[in-house]
Amino acid sequence: MSKxxxxxxxxxxxxxxxxxxxxxxxxxxAKYARYLGRKVAWITSGGPVEPLIAMGIIxxxxxxxxxxxxxxxxxxxxxxxxxxxxxxxxLCSYARADIGCSAAGGxxxxxxxxxxxxxxxxxxxxxxxxxxxxxxxxxRVPLFIFDTPFVHTEFTKEAKTYVDRQVEDYxxxxxxxxxxxxxxxxMNVVGKRSVEAMRLWQQVLDTATAKPAPLTAFDAFFHLAxxxxxxxxxxxxxxxxxxxxxxxxxxxxxxxxxxxxxYRFLWDNLPIWHRMRWLSRTFAARNAALVADTYxxxxxxxxxxxxxxxxxxxxxxxxxxxxxxxxxxxxxEKVLNMIDKYEVDxxxxxxxxxxxxxxxxxxxxxxxxxxxxxxxxxILESDMVDARKFSEAQAETRIDAFMEMVGQK
Amino acid sequence: MNSTEIxxxxxxxxxxxxxxxxxxxxxxxxxxxxxxxxxxxxEIVLAAxxxxxxxxxxxxxxxxxxxxxQAYGCSLARSVFEDALSGQLDFLDVMAFPHSCDTMQRLxxxxxxxxxxxxxxxxxxxxxxxxxxxxxxxKAVLERFKKELEQALQxxxxxxxxxxxxxxxxxxxxxxxxxxxxxxAAPERISGSDLNRVVRGCMILDxxxxxxxxxxxxDELGSVNFPxxxxxxxxxxxxxxxxxxxxxHDIIEQQGGAxxxxxxxxxxxxxxxxxxxxxxxxxxxxxRFLDRAVCPAKHSGIDRRGxxxxxxxxxxxxxxxxxxxxxxxxxxxxxxxDLKATLEEAGVPSLFLEVESGKPVDGxxxxxxxxxxQILNQQEPMT
Numbered sequence: 001m002s003k004x005x006x007x008x009x010x011x012x013x014x015x016x017x018x019x020x021x022x023x024x025x026x027x028x029x030a031k032y033a034r035y036l037g038r039k040v041a042w043i044t045s046g047g048p049v050e051p052l053i054a055m056g057i058i059x060x061x062x063x064x065x066x067x068x069x070x071x072x073x074x075x076x077x078x079x080x081x082x083x084x085x086x087x088x089x090x091l092c093s094y095a096r097a098d099i100g101c102s103a104a105g106g107x108x109x110x111x112x113x114x115x116x117x118x119x120x121x122x123x124x125x126x127x128x129x130x131x132x133x134x135x136x137x138x139x140r141v142p143l144f145i146f147d148t149p150f151v152h153t154e155f156t157k158e159a160k161t162y163v164d165r166q167v168e169d170y171x172x173x174x175x176x177x178x179x180x181x182x183x184x185x186x187m188n189v190v191g192k193r194s195v196e197a198m199r200l201w202q203q204v205l206d207t208a209t210a211k212p213a214p215l216t217a218f219d220a221f222f223h224l225a226x227x228x229x230x231x232x233x234x235x236x237x238x239x240x241x242x243x244x245x246x247x248x249x250x251x252x253x254x255x256x257x258x259x260x261x262x263y264r265f266l267w268d269n270l271p272i273w274h275r276m277r278w279l280s281r282t283f284a285a286r287n288a289a290l291v292a293d294t295y296x297x298x299x300x301x302x303x304x305x306x307x308x309x310x311x312x313x314x315x316x317x318x319x320x321x322x323x324x325x326x327x328x329x330x331x332x333e334k335v336l337n338m339i340d341k342y343e344v345d346x347x348x349x350x351x352x353x354x355x356x357x358x359x360x361x362x363x364x365x366x367x368x369x370x371x372x373x374x375x376x377x378x379i380l381e382s383d384m385v386d387a388r389k390f391s392e393a394q395a396e397t398r399i400d401a402f403m404e405m406v407g408q409k
Numbered sequence: 410m411n412s413t414e415i416x417x418x419x420x421x422x423x424x425x426x427x428x429x430x431x432x433x434x435x436x437x438x439x440x441x442x443x444x445x446x447x448x449x450x451x452e453i454v455l456a457a458x459x460x461x462x463x464x465x466x467x468x469x470x471x472x473x474x475x476x477x478x479q480a481y482g483c484s485l486a487r488s489v490f491e492d493a494l495s496g497q498l499d500f501l502d503v504m505a506f507p508h509s510c511d512t513m514q515r516l517x518x519x520x521x522x523x524x525x526x527x528x529x530x531x532x533x534x535x536x537x538x539x540x541x542x543x544x545x546x547x548k549a550v551l552e553r554f555k556k557e558l559e560q561a562l563q564x565x566x567x568x569x570x571x572x573x574x575x576x577x578x579x580x581x582x583x584x585x586x587x588x589x590x591x592x593x594a595a596p597e598r599i600s601g602s603d604l605n606r607v608v609r610g611c612m613i614l615d616x617x618x619x620x621x622x623x624x625x626x627x628d629e630l631g632s633v634n635f636p637x638x639x640x641x642x643x644x645x646x647x648x649x650x651x652x653x654x655x656x657x658h659d660i661i662e663q664q665g666g667a668x669x670x671x672x673x674x675x676x677x678x679x680x681x682x683x684x685x686x687x688x689x690x691x692x693x694x695x696x697r698f699l700d701r702a703v704c705p706a707k708h709s710g711i712d713r714r715g716x717x718x719x720x721x722x723x724x725x726x727x728x729x730x731x732x733x734x735x736x737x738x739x740x741x742x743x744x745x746x747d748l749k750a751t752l753e754e755a756g757v758p759s760l761f762l763e764v765e766s767g768k769p770v771d772g773x774x775x776x777x778x779x780x781x782x783q784i785l786n787q788q789e790p791m792t
Contacts, residue, residue: 086761090736126739130743130744134747145708149546150514150531152531156553158550158553161545169540356512356515360512360516361518381479
């Protein structure tokens, strides 16, 4: 399809080039932070970024970089560098790719700018703790750990006290590293913007309740980058308002991302970044749209726990209660809610060898979904970045068998 | 009882822990509390007049657990869960999961959803051990566990019972430490495989019995006169998680080596650092957790594990280190390359082995150990 034809097609969205431009500028700014007199913090994807924004620190996300490595299919090469250093192939491929990239350079943007500090929040996994320890030893920069106790069944009183105290420790850490006072007034503004961004992001995802869905999970994986990296900034608000307008227009005009949308599915776990296009086409060719996912909604799932007038006072709890930091039964409840909300015909689960906290428990969630909703469930075993752990032929066979089951419903 | 008879008791316990604990439960009518990690306050369980049992996974073949945990879960978690699903753990009254790694964290959820005949408790330990907030939080977590256990077992845990339990576990730690020192000084006095079984046995047997046996064993082995001028031996250190492969020691010893110290959950990390004296027993237990040899799933500074390993290597005059990791163990897997580099800087050779619980050491692993020892033996003998 020519560029001109693509612009006229249903798949084209004006927001996409806008987003690419924002991300390009963001990475340029991060790469040249030193020349701009700015400090760079590496932070985990589920980490509390807002205090960094308030402090004028540029946040950089090795996991977002990992996703870019996956999409650009440079993951295997970088993982192999880490494996040569002694890191097992069974370890998280984001971590392996980042460690490999830090050691040998390469990747789609020639590596990340060196950090001045590291901010690690273990609400997404224990892997990030080890990963950030490794990078702290390599770069010899201060490391702050925001430790969020797991919420198996309840968020305990002592856990609340613990995370609240760490918010204050975090502020003190930033003041020490930056040698300046933390701007609490600015924090209030950033906090409000962050909450608004989360609400907007939820509205963006909610547009997929329309039939046909104006965007699929594959689009959400792309548009997600801003809510992860820059929430708390005006840029994010402007962009998501623009995106939301465009999506609402598509809904009004009945434009679906999958033109022939007949089946609607829910995706679970991180994307298989190196096979995004292939998966998108494979499902679309079978008249199926992955209309929602459990991954991108994680960045707005706890907005109700945040008091926008007391962001610092409430963020500890909100960051502790995120999707990956709760029990399997609570996750299953959220999956069931999404199944109902987006009126899906099946669940597609990515059993991701790189993400154990996301993947272990999926078999029980599958059972719960089958028992409570009677929906077919497909499990695709792969890895988010390491393409060696994916077989197109095997996946296609499984998808065909799954579509047959869906068709019989 | 002589040392051979004592060692046989530990061998029996390690060979069939469930039979051992079933008999104990029948005899003493005490509730049994299962757990999965060395960051577990055995003292609180003992003070409740219950029996703590560390689970290592006895099922060699994983069948039922396959329906719940993917094959890329570590064999320890899968095997422990197989034990539960196949009814082998039906004697447990309480199952407690101290927070350790991502896999165990999810196993706790999966267990709670599928195993209904036990009281299920989570100990949401902090991961960060080096902040004041974490220390206070850890104490609160232990207090909560105490209350929940009291409720589950319908009992009250007194301060004096806790102090008594602390004395008992400290006796075990001290005696194990003595045994390790004996082994470090004269490896021929107790084989590595037996010492491994002794440590594991301490997590299985009645703790008073274990303490008495250990003290007698340490006295006996410490007093034996061995002929001077023994052959030099290559002194090794074993590093990793839980070592469920006593046979690795036999391979090493056949090649003229001996593991004289370790950095394992079934070793040094279990007995390192006694619970200190203090006005509050719970606070004292917490203090020990903050100070003891650290597990890679916890954070206690970015260099601490490397420093601890280097200190052990130097203190026990180690010639080589064998990293014995369970396949799919992320915390240890991430630490390995930097630990290896630290050893290389100090000129200490190391070997990396990946094993699975419930499966014997395979042929290629045996060959690698033998080759490693042969290379070490070609180096200058120890003086």
